[in-house]
Amino acid sequence: MAVMKDGPDEAGRYGGFGGRYVPETLMPALDELTSAYAEAKTDPTFQAELAALLKDYVGRPTPLRRADRLSAKVGFDVYLKREDLNHTGAHKINNTMGQILLARRMGKTRIIAETGAGQHGVATATAAALFGLSAQVYMGEEDVKRQALNVYRMRLLGAEVIPVQSGSRTLKDATNEAIRDWVTNVRSTFYVIGSVVGPHPYPMMVRDFQSVIGDEARRQFHAVTGTLPTHIVAPVGGGSNSMGVFYAFRNDPVTLVGIEAGGEGVETGKHAATIAVGMKGILHGSLSYLLQDEDGQIIPAHSISAGLDYPGVGPEHAYFHDTQRAEYHAITDQEALAAFHELSLLEGIIPALESAHAVAWVIKEQERLRSLGARVLINLSGRGDKDVEAVREYEEGMH
Amino acid sequence: MTSSDLTLRGVFARTKGEGRAALIPYVTAGHPHLNDLPQLISALNDAGADIIEIGIPFSDPLADGPVLQHAATQALNNGTKLRDILAQTKEISQSSVPIVYLTYMNPVYHFGVRAFIRAAAQSGVKGLIIPDLPWLESQEVFHDCEAEGISLIPLVAPTSTDAHIASLEIATGFIYGVSLTGVTGVRQDIDSGVESMVARIKRFITQPVAIGFGISTPEHARRIGAVADGVIVGSALVRIIDDAGDEAPQAARAFVASLREALNP
Numbered sequence: 228m229a230v231m232k233d234g235p236d237e238a239g240r241y242g243g244f245g246g247r248y249v250p251e252t253l254m255p256a257l258d259e260l261t262s263a264y265a266e267a268k269t270d271p272t273f274q275a276e277l278a279a280l281l282k283d284y285v286g287r288p289t290p291l292r293r294a295d296r297l298s299a300k301v302g303f304d305v306y307l308k309r310e311d312l313n314h315t316g317a318h319k320i321n322n323t324m325g326q327i328l329l330a331r332r333m334g335k336t337r338i339i340a341e342t343g344a345g346q347h348g349v350a351t352a353t354a355a356a357l358f359g360l361s362a363q364v365y366m367g368e369e370d371v372k373r374q375a376l377n378v379y380r381m382r383l384l385g386a387e388v389i390p391v392q393s394g395s396r397t398l399k400d401a402t403n404e405a406i407r408d409w410v411t412n413v414r415s416t417f418y419v420i421g422s423v424v425g426p427h428p429y430p431m432m433v434r435d436f437q438s439v440i441g442d443e444a445r446r447q448f449h450a451v452t453g454t455l456p457t458h459i460v461a462p463v464g465g466g467s468n469s470m471g472v473f474y475a476f477r478n479d480p481v482t483l484v485g486i487e488a489g490g491e492g493v494e495t496g497k498h499a500a501t502i503a504v505g506m507k508g509i510l511h512g513s514l515s516y517l518l519q520d521e522d523g524q525i526i527p528a529h530s531i532s533a534g535l536d537y538p539g540v541g542p543e544h545a546y547f548h549d550t551q552r553a554e555y556h557a558i559t560d561q562e563a564l565a566a567f568h569e570l571s572l573l574e575g576i577i578p579a580l581e582s583a584h585a586v587a588w589v590i591k592e593q594e595r596l597r598s599l600g601a602r603v604l605i606n607l608s609g610r611g612d613k614d615v616e617a618v619r620e621y622e623e624g625m626h
Numbered sequence: 627m628t629s630s631d632l633t634l635r636g637v638f639a640r641t642k643g644e645g646r647a648a649l650i651p652y653v654t655a656g657h658p659h660l661n662d663l664p665q666l667i668s669a670l671n672d673a674g675a676d677i678i679e680i681g682i683p684f685s686d687p688l689a690d691g692p693v694l695q696h697a698a699t700q701a702l703n704n705g706t707k708l709r710d711i712l713a714q715t716k717e718i719s720q721s722s723v724p725i726v727y728l729t730y731m732n733p734v735y736h737f738g739v740r741a742f743i744r745a746a747a748q749s750g751v752k753g754l755i756i757p758d759l760p761w762l763e764s765q766e767v768f769h770d771c772e773a774e775g776i777s778l779i780p781l782v783a784p785t786s787t788d789a790h791i792a793s794l795e796i797a798t799g800f801i802y803g804v805s806l807t808g809v810t811g812v813r814q815d816i817d818s819g820v821e822s823m824v825a826r827i828k829r830f831i832t833q834p835v836a837i838g839f840g841i842s843t844p845e846h847a848r849r850i851g852a853v854a855d856g857v858i859v860g861s862a863l864v865r866i867i868d869d870a871g872d873e874a875p876q877a878a879r880a881f882v883a884s885l886r887e888a889l890n891p
């Protein structure tokens with residue numbers, strides 16, 4: 228197995244992927260961010276402050292435990308890394324804590340973010356509230372309707388939610404609008420990006436902040452089993468929870484499996500399975516895989532899970548795919564819904580719909596995994612409270 | 627027109643000789659209707675444009691404000707396709723002042739960088755402006771543009787470093803100075819930093835400097851024209867086209883003529 232590089236090159240390239248495709252106005256800000264982050268990364272004071280916040284505020288380390296009834300049902304060991312038990316209910320806060328600390332260090336007083344499902348928006352609003360910073364969160368008008376609960380949570384936390392009416396009115400358009408804001412207010416504003424996407428250094432920085440998941444999981448798994456998992460399975464939207472859990476294992480003999488949203492089926496065109504389609508393109512600051520038509524226009528994604536409903540994917544995943552370090556598969560809305568119920572009934576854990584995609588793949592592939600004698604680690608990236616209403620409506624609508 | 631007028635540098639040499647800045651209006655291809663481009667380009671030529679920027683509509687124009695976002699959305703809804711724009715440009719360019727394309731990077735990348743640049747050159751296009759391709763990422767595009775004989779037009783923003791400006795000395799064509807930190811759009815006032823930005827650019831390099839973003843009225847054009855070598859007007863023109871309905875070419879001609887009037891010495 229090839230030894231994976233620790234990070235991108237100077238230009239923010241992972242193989243040919245990544246880079247910085249932004250207006251010239253933002254280039255000095257990206258340079259400033261790159262050097263501020265490089266200093267923070269090696270500054271023991273910054274790292275200690277972040278570690279203390281993750282422990283005492285976020286509630287880390289999150290547990291890792293064998294899912295006994297699911298394991299018995301599929302006939303091999305399945306372990307869950309419980310990112311759903313973080314404060315605010317998902318892995319997103321690992322990253323927003325890091326970025327808000329960095330924003331303070333850089334003297335930026337105004338915070339902006341994009342959000343799809345609202346999980347990253349809530350995590351940003353939370354971190355901003357903790358430090359008394361003002362936050363504005365861009366959210367597509369469609370998502371504002373679909374995720375009303377998270378909109379209210381952000382407002383309770385003191386953030387302003389700005390509905391975005393352009394384009395498909397979902398996450399990609401919210402990201403466009405956040406970038407437009409940043410171009411306009413670049414001198415005062417810190418843009419907290421919610422996944423391993425965007426221009427360099429964001430994919431690297433967000434991955435570093437999320438890699439606490441894999442660092443913990445590797446130690447915990449070893450402590451419980453004396454060995455490593457054979458497979459790690461995680462859902463992939465932009466790719467932050469998956470890269471976060473993969474990264475510590477990148478040079479281990481472990482199969483890394485990323486699960487994209489297959490929506491109504493990849494063959495229907497209504498999906499978010501960016502890597503499965505496999506067309507390269509440039510959006511939101513980096514070169515990666517991208518859903519697009521024959522003219523290079525971006526095609527809106529579709530998934531029952533708002534957090535996976537994005538037409539791009541982080542450049543390091545594109546690199547992991549091209550070097551075959553990780554494999555990527557698609558799970559449909561229906562398969563994810565079935566797993567949503569299955570995990571709730573078997574383990575007493577209602578997963579986020581995003582996370583349910585990873586569970587669904589393990590259930591779907593159980594025969595093969597059983598014959599391999601697999602030890603599977605699923606990254607349970609978030610809890611399903613936010614999805615309960617949508618699932619109920621969806622299922623009532625089907626009858 | 628003389629033959630040197632067919633190059634971007636030739637245009638700036640001539641307008642400088644006339645004691646005025648070059649006028650560079652912008653329209654989005656496929657807006658307001660699929661096949662309006664030839665008529666609009668003809669109107670802009672009649673009105674005294676020196677260079678014309680044709681915008682290739684993109685689904686996610688993150689450097690654009692509401693007016694140009696709307697124009698792009700409408701153009702795409704009208705069924706505007708890149709190959710059709712290239713074909714129309716080929717017809718138009720023979721009887722027009724020099725044409726440059728404004729396009730986001732993904733349509734270029736998806737078409738194939740070299741193939742797109744060659745097709746644009748064969749359609750008579752003289753330059754490319756790519757707002758989400760910063761100079762540091764542009765080696766391949768720059769190289770291919772040079773090889774096909776067209777200019778990649780670099781941008782300078784108010785936040786740009788002196789080192790960035792100095793690195794543009796290899797650029798052919800002209801420099802696109804962004805008047806403000808922000809996106810395109812119609813604005814009340816010109817940013818107060820424009821004059822000093824132009825002066826800063828001129829300290830490092832000799833290329834002509836055209837200023838765009840937010841220039842909305844003849845008065846704005848006069849003020850910018852007094853310091854810069856070129857004046858780029860996009861959103862204000864597109865909004866007039868939007869408002870004019872079937873009278874779009876006439877309205878565009880009248881507005882651009884008023885800008886040109888403001889630039890005349």
Ligand SMILES: Cc1ncc(COP(=O)(O)O)c(C=O)c1O
Binds near residue numbers: 317422467
């Ligand atoms: C619980 C959960 N999992 C996964 C994702 C997908 O994002 P990423 O791929 O960056 O982890 C989201 C995004 O909102 C989420 O809320």
